[in-house]
Amino acid sequence: MTVKLRILGGGREVGRAAYLLEGKEKVLFDYGVNFDEKDIPQLPLHVRPVDLDAVVISHAHLDHVGAAPYLFITGKPRIYSTRPTLDIARLLTIDFLKLNAAVIEYDMLEFEKMYSSTVFVDYQESVEHGFKLVFSNAGHILGSTMIYLETSTGEKILYTGDVNNISTWTLSGADFLPVGVDTLIMESTYGGRNHPKRHLVEKRFVETVEEVVDKGGTVLIPAFSVGRSQELMTLLASELPYVDIYIDGMVKDISEIYLKHRKFLRDPALFMKTVENINFVTKASERKKLVNKPCVIIASAGMLKGGPSVYYLKKIAENPRNAVLLVSYQAPASNGHKLLEEGRLPELELNEVKARVEWYDFSSHAGRDGLAEIAEKYKASLKNIILIHGGDDDQEALRKELSERLGGDVNIIVPKTGDEIVLTR
Numbered sequence: 001m002t003v004k005l006r007i008l009g010g011g012r013e014v015g016r017a018a019y020l021l022e023g024k025e026k027v028l029f030d031y032g033v034n035f036d037e038k039d040i041p042q043l044p045l046h047v048r049p050v051d052l053d054a055v056v057i058s059h060a061h062l063d064h065v066g067a068a069p070y071l072f073i074t075g076k077p078r079i080y081s082t083r084p085t086l087d088i089a090r091l092l093t094i095d096f097l098k099l100n101a102a103v104i105e106y107d108m109l110e111f112e113k114m115y116s117s118t119v120f121v122d123y124q125e126s127v128e129h130g131f132k133l134v135f136s137n138a139g140h141i142l143g144s145t146m147i148y149l150e151t152s153t154g155e156k157i158l159y160t161g162d163v164n165n166i167s168t169w170t171l172s173g174a175d176f177l178p179v180g181v182d183t184l185i186m187e188s189t190y191g192g193r194n195h196p197k198r199h200l201v202e203k204r205f206v207e208t209v210e211e212v213v214d215k216g217g218t219v220l221i222p223a224f225s226v227g228r229s230q231e232l233m234t235l236l237a238s239e240l241p242y243v244d245i246y247i248d249g250m251v252k253d254i255s256e257i258y259l260k261h262r263k264f265l266r267d268p269a270l271f272m273k274t275v276e277n278i279n280f281v282t283k284a285s286e287r288k289k290l291v292n293k294p295c296v297i298i299a300s301a302g303m304l305k306g307g308p309s310v311y312y313l314k315k316i317a318e319n320p321r322n323a324v325l326l327v328s329y330q331a332p333a334s335n336g337h338k339l340l341e342e343g344r345l346p347e348l349e350l351n352e353v354k355a356r357v358e359w360y361d362f363s364s365h366a367g368r369d370g371l372a373e374i375a376e377k378y379k380a381s382l383k384n385i386i387l388i389h390g391g392d393d394d395q396e397a398l399r400k401e402l403s404e405r406l407g408g409d410v411n412i413i414v415p416k417t418g419d420e421i422v423l424t425r
Helices: 068-072 083-100 108-116 198-214 228-239 251-260 268-276 284-290 308-316 335-342 368-377 392-406
Strands: 003-009 018-022 026-029 054-056 079-081 118-120 126-129 131-137 145-150 156-159 183-187 218-222 245-248 295-299 323-326 356-359 384-388 411-413 420-424
Touching: 054 131, 068 108, 079 083, 083 108, 083 118, 083 251, 108 118, 183 368, 198 218, 198 228, 198 295, 198 323, 198 356, 218 308, 228 245, 228 251, 228 268, 228 295, 245 251, 245 308, 251 268, 284 308, 295 308, 323 335, 335 356, 368 392, 384 392, 384 420, 392 411
Parallel strands: 026 054, 054 079, 079 118, 156 183, 183 384, 218 295, 218 323, 245 295, 323 356, 384 411
Antiparallel strands: 003 018, 003 420, 018 026, 126 131, 131 145, 145 156
């Protein structure tokens, strides 16, 4: 029987992940949204919910789950996911709909239908329904998974989702199943470069925070609410226990989900201790006091597109004793990127930012060598590598790296959205 993979999104682009495996079974890996230059949501290609035997959601970020509720307007497919994935996705979806309800045709009713149709799984758990699914830790954010699929006709496929194979302060690095894999569907977000050594980034980051606070300054850390904030508050609470740390925005709600599902954490006791020793901002009036206090403020949003981080930036920008430490990916059109490039943000009435501004690479994605090492683990059985979720330059660089490491026996494919790849005939 012919088995093929249809790229419904995430082909030669970062985000809008959606990959449909079609053989005797039809299994959909993720169904996310993307955003264009004007922040308008972009949906993946259509799939009929009634045709699906299973939908697997790898993790909670909107570029992997943001379109999945569409499947519940007219259908009710079976979903597989970890529970923290959908608990976090619920909060992100509420926020997403607040901003995009005018152009998105589903509402929270469809999300709750999806939640109630989900079979929740744990790491290392396998599920069998004629075909076999096995879930393992992807190391990306809380509850993120890599998914191994063994079809009823014998094809063995591994979908990495977004993957990180190094351990951080909150999460263990990815766990790799000791199985043979015919086809590897692998992200390539940072396929063109390696990240600096994590311990060196952490050391420089902690030293900067300590220096600024010791001189009476305020440190603003705009950070993604999911993952990055929890990692950095754990790092700082552990390394600088005498520094006051304040958390503002959606970070608080996400951190409560981290506590609720702490068995998915690398060190649950450490995270519980961190939460006990930091301060959550619960009133707008508290913010006014913080901007004149030597302390650390971790606030959403990570690219300075909105959230409380923009309020704090406006208040601390003109004092050179203060610092703005960017720790998340900064999209080219984002305020964070403009601030790094130009040192000012006229659109926020900041014609000159005198505070110290720096960026630190705390990526939750594997770099080029990490991705190549994933492929090498399955070298003995690999026939196909399909590179998805990456830009052209990163994918081409990774394709060359993989070709050199694996030789010519493995078929390396870089599809675009809309392509159909025949895996077996």
